[in-house]
Amino acid sequence: MEEKYDNELLTEIVDHFSDEIFVTDNMGTVLLVNEVCEYNYGIPAEQLIGKNIKELEDSLFYPSATIEVLKRERPVEIMQRTTRGKRLFVKSRPIFNDEGKLLRVISYARDLTINSELQQRINLLEKQLKENDQDKQDQEFKDVIAQSESMKNVLKLTLKIARTDTTVLISGETGVGKNMMAKKIHSLSHRNQSPYKEVNCANLSNLALDMELFGSKDYGVRGIIELTNGSTLYLDEIDEMPYDMQSKLLNVLENQQLVTQGNNKVEMDIRFLVSTRKNLEELVKEGKFREDLYYRLNVIPIKVPPLRERKEDVSPLAFYFLNQLNEKYGQTVSLSPIVMNAFFEYEWAGNVREMRNLLEKLVITSDTSEIKLDQLPPNIKAGSISHAKSLPDKLEQLERYLIIESYDLYKSSYKVAESLGISQSSAIRKIKKYINQ
Numbered sequence: 001m002e003e004k005y006d007n008e009l010l011t012e013i014v015d016h017f018s019d020e021i022f023v024t025d026n027m028g029t030v031l032l033v034n035e036v037c038e039y040n041y042g043i044p045a046e047q048l049i050g051k052n053i054k055e056l057e058d059s060l061f062y063p064s065a066t067i068e069v070l071k072r073e074r075p076v077e078i079m080q081r082t083t084r085g086k087r088l089f090v091k092s093r094p095i096f097n098d099e100g101k102l103l104r105v106i107s108y109a110r111d112l113t114i115n116s117e118l119q120q121r122i123n124l125l126e127k128q129l130k131e132n133d134q135d136k137q138d139q140e141f142k143d144v145i146a147q148s149e150s151m152k153n154v155l156k157l158t159l160k161i162a163r164t165d166t167t168v169l170i171s172g173e174t175g176v177g178k179n180m181m182a183k184k185i186h187s188l189s190h191r192n193q194s195p196y197k198e199v200n201c202a203n204l205s206n207l208a209l210d211m212e213l214f215g216s217k218d219y220g221v222r223g224i225i226e227l228t229n230g231s232t233l234y235l236d237e238i239d240e241m242p243y244d245m246q247s248k249l250l251n252v253l254e255n256q257q258l259v260t261q262g263n264n265k266v267e268m269d270i271r272f273l274v275s276t277r278k279n280l281e282e283l284v285k286e287g288k289f290r291e292d293l294y295y296r297l298n299v300i301p302i303k304v305p306p307l308r309e310r311k312e313d314v315s316p317l318a319f320y321f322l323n324q325l326n327e328k329y330g331q332t333v334s335l336s337p338i339v340m341n342a343f344f345e346y347e348w349a350g351n352v353r354e355m356r357n358l359l360e361k362l363v364i365t366s367d368t369s370e371i372k373l374d375q376l377p378p379n380i381k382a383g384s385i386s387h388a389k390s391l392p393d394k395l396e397q398l399e400r401y402l403i404i405e406s407y408d409l410y411k412s413s414y415k416v417a418e419s420l421g422i423s424q425s426s427a428i429r430k431i432k433k434y435i436n437q
Ligand SMILES: Nc1ncnc2c1ncn2[C@@H]1O[C@H](COP(=O)(O)OP(=O)(O)OP(=O)(O)O)[C@@H](O)[C@H]1O
Pocket: 143, 144, 145, 146, 172, 173, 174, 175, 176, 177, 178, 179, 180, 181, 236, 277, 352, 353, 356
């Protein structure tokens, strides 16, 4: 009786096994197969029983692992293709009786097509997820110009960390957009309904900064740290914070508590975003910045690269600001290609802010619709000359600058020749060299 149940149990297990099971006798006659066979070969299991493996090879699959085991009398592992287009990984092994005579061959086959289909599905889902992320990024950052790979990476990281609560250290030269990124982080965070506060640590005297941040009992004022509880506080130019004050800030960060001017211990829940123009690690080495505070702040570092290291952003930024400013001042000013070239060559020590300010001045003051090279400040006109190292290089850059400036103004090789006192053929040659290349 129990044997019957055991057989039923065995059939149940075999039929529900996710791999194919295929058993033959020592002549290759099929004795047992499970339901997976139907899926792999397109034939119901019953129709396979009693058939010989040699009849099945080629018509249903190739090669047969069972035939190999029958030949060699030892375990075999092979890759098999079925006429239904499946790729199976087959493991077959012989079963011997007590006298060592081959009795059965049992094979297990795993469908690798499922794996690759699964992989394709995963790839597709990952792709959709990435596109989704890209859409989201484009939407959230539509007012942030980022054509360069390095800026795109900054945005990607910003999007990723905005919704967390970690402290972020934003570093970069003046005017690269640190402030803008900090505001983005806040507006994309769950704190965006509470007011974002910022304090510049370089603009105030030590005493005033202390009072601004921590408040004053004498004057009965509450500090901005206390007032920002629950929201985001951006500490701009943290590198300028006096050493002693750094300990007070560290205390708040470490203990998430603040002793207020009213002498109450308040639990703090502030997200700190800090920025630095200087290399904080260097300042730590020089003993000007507390190492413990540095590590506490540097949880997620975001480095916003200077404009000269991401030239691809120069013209998109210029067009973006030009549009914005034209609209603001009711103008229709554009930049001549040569001016665009000068923008590209220039080093922009003041970065994006310097470019925006210059464009604002040009849009306001220009009385022509196209800005010409001679309307630019000398440092930008001559920007590319200062990069040249040797005298011959400098001379060539100077020549290039004069030719470009003159051609930008006159748009005629004859006039360029006349204005610079050279022959027209020489002017043509130089225009070709520096402009039309
Ligand atoms: N990628 C950008 N796209 C659009 N506008 C930008 C971009 N980067 C910077 N700006 C604009 O340039 C100006 C300067 O940026 P921001 O004040 O964020 O720089 P910063 O690095 O914080 O400067 P500082 O170190 O002087 O505080 C702002 O008007 C900002 O909106």
